[in-house]
Amino acid sequence: MDTALLIDEVRLTPILIADPPLLNTQGVHQPYTPRLVVEVVTRGGVSGIGETYGDSAYLDLARPLAEAMPGRAVSDVNGLFTLADQVCGDPRSTDERVDAGGLRGVRTVDKLRLSVVSGFEVACLDALGKTLGLPVHALLGGKVRDTVEYSAYLFYRWAAHPGAGERDDWGAALDPAGVVAQARRFAREHGFSSFKLKGGVFEPGQEIAAVEALAEAFPGQPLRLDPNGAWSVETSLYVAERLRGVIEYLEDPASGTGAMAAVSAGTDVPLATNMCVTTLAEVPAAFAGDAVQVVLCDHHYWGGLHRTRELAAICRTFGVGLSMHSNTHLGISLAAMTHVAATVPDLGYACDSHYPWQTEDVITTRHVFRDGRLTVSDAPGLGVELDRERLAALHRRWLDDDGAMRERDDVAAMRVARPWWTAPPVPRW
Numbered sequence: 001m002d003t004a005l006l007i008d009e010v011r012l013t014p015i016l017i018a019d020p021p022l023l024n025t026q027g028v029h030q031p032y033t034p035r036l037v038v039e040v041v042t043r044g045g046v047s048g049i050g051e052t053y054g055d056s057a058y059l060d061l062a063r064p065l066a067e068a069m070p071g072r073a074v075s076d077v078n079g080l081f082t083l084a085d086q087v088c089g090d091p092r093s094t095d096e097r098v099d100a101g102g103l104r105g106v107r108t109v110d111k112l113r114l115s116v117v118s119g120f121e122v123a124c125l126d127a128l129g130k131t132l133g134l135p136v137h138a139l140l141g142g143k144v145r146d147t148v149e150y151s152a153y154l155f156y157r158w159a160a161h162p163g164a165g166e167r168d169d170w171g172a173a174l175d176p177a178g179v180v181a182q183a184r185r186f187a188r189e190h191g192f193s194s195f196k197l198k199g200g201v202f203e204p205g206q207e208i209a210a211v212e213a214l215a216e217a218f219p220g221q222p223l224r225l226d227p228n229g230a231w232s233v234e235t236s237l238y239v240a241e242r243l244r245g246v247i248e249y250l251e252d253p254a255s256g257t258g259a260m261a262a263v264s265a266g267t268d269v270p271l272a273t274n275m276c277v278t279t280l281a282e283v284p285a286a287f288a289g290d291a292v293q294v295v296l297c298d299h300h301y302w303g304g305l306h307r308t309r310e311l312a313a314i315c316r317t318f319g320v321g322l323s324m325h326s327n328t329h330l331g332i333s334l335a336a337m338t339h340v341a342a343t344v345p346d347l348g349y350a351c352d353s354h355y356p357w358q359t360e361d362v363i364t365t366r367h368v369f370r371d372g373r374l375t376v377s378d379a380p381g382l383g384v385e386l387d388r389e390r391l392a393a394l395h396r397r398w399l400d401d402d403g404a405m406r407e408r409d410d411v412a413a414m415r416v417a418r419p420w421w422t423a424p425p426v427p428r429w
């Protein structure tokens with residue numbers, strides 16, 4: 001073993017990043033949202049970076065893992081899972097609640113742990129690639145495309161947060177005209193040609209009207225609608241019928257595998273998910289029941305880039321399509337998403353990314369979409385550099401926070417504007 005590959009130190013930096021007032025079925029994004037930056041430093045003096053969720057449940061698991069890493073090789077990414085099982089709590093204890101935000105499926109201890117491991121795996125791959133002079137995609141077997149296509153992620157939104165928070169110049173988008181204006185700006189500034197609207201905010205008729213307005217503004221271009229499981233089976237079938245021939249896929253119209261399977265049985269509109277298939281345990285029932293036709297992978301909660309490729313192979317085996325989910329994230333994760341997406345042969349859909357909404361970053365040079373695509377970097381590692389000054393500033397914000405922003409809570413954020421707000425029932429419509 002080359003001792004240059006051994007880990008000397010692991011640095012964990014929780015940060016708070018600005019987030020616009022984007023609406024979803026639970027509520028609204030907080031002015032600031034937590035992320036965790038993971039940095040591994042090797043004996044060879046190379047530093048590798050990764051990024052994952054930063055809420056305290058993730059930090060609690062990341063700390064013991066960081067302490068256990070020194071002395072291990074950055075090339076031993078498979079060993080990370082065993083190590084995490086040993087040091088990050090009891091692997092048998094599970095908590096099958098829907099995640100705190102109600103937007104990303106079940107929240108089990110295993111899934112939390114995998115989300116943490118993903119940040120460490122990416123950091124190790126970055127360090128390994130930099131040491132060997134190879135891009136991360138080469139460590140995953142090599143890219144099969146030179147660019148990765150992303151879709152515009154449209155949100156109903158307010159012009160500004162009701163209390164504190166950064167301001168941007170997007171203005172409000174609360175009706176079909178606002179959604180189309182937002183889409184036009186995404187197309188103009190980033191070249192996106194496929195569009196996803198985050199739904200579950202207004203009653204379904206209004207969201208159907210928004211998608212129809214998009215179809216009129218962008219004829220023939222792929223459109224998606226994602227209410228995060230807010231609709232009943234009946235409502236889902238109604239929306240599917242109305243948008244048949246207009247929509248590329250409906251994403252998580254209903255909540256849970258059973259409801260999704262019932263919707264799927266009643267329509268030929270493809271269904272996608274980042275909610276009912278987010279762990280291996282959920283795959284058999286969902287695939288056997290034909291509940292979904294497209295799985296949205298997310299290297300964070302599937303446990304990193306290698307595990308994402310394993311998921312891709314499972315989907316391929318069962319003839320289920322693959323696309324990519326996104327939550328609020330920075331440029332480190334976007335680099336990781338692009339590397340793994342470049343290696344998956346049958347990625348048949350443009351990937352999601354929140355990135356254009358993020359005005360702050362911790363890398364020195366922001367990613368730039370051209371024609372809605374990112375060029376796959378051939379530079380060693382991820383191909384991005386940490387901006388230490390920015391990282392320190394965003395960490396300072398996390399330190400200064402009284403705890404209110406350290407956990408993502410879209411319901412609480414909505415209460416600032418509407419004190420009576422509670423998490424809506426499922427199904428909501």
Ligand SMILES: O=C([O-])[C@@H](O)[C@@H](O)[C@H](O)[C@@H](O)C(=O)[O-]
Binds near residue numbers: 023198226228
């Ligand atoms: O950021 C949001 O509001 C999204 O709703 C996000 O939390 C979801 O996880 C995600 O983007 C999705 O596709 O469901």
Ligand SMILES: [Mg+2]
Binds near residue numbers: 226228252273275
């Ligand atoms: Mg979704």
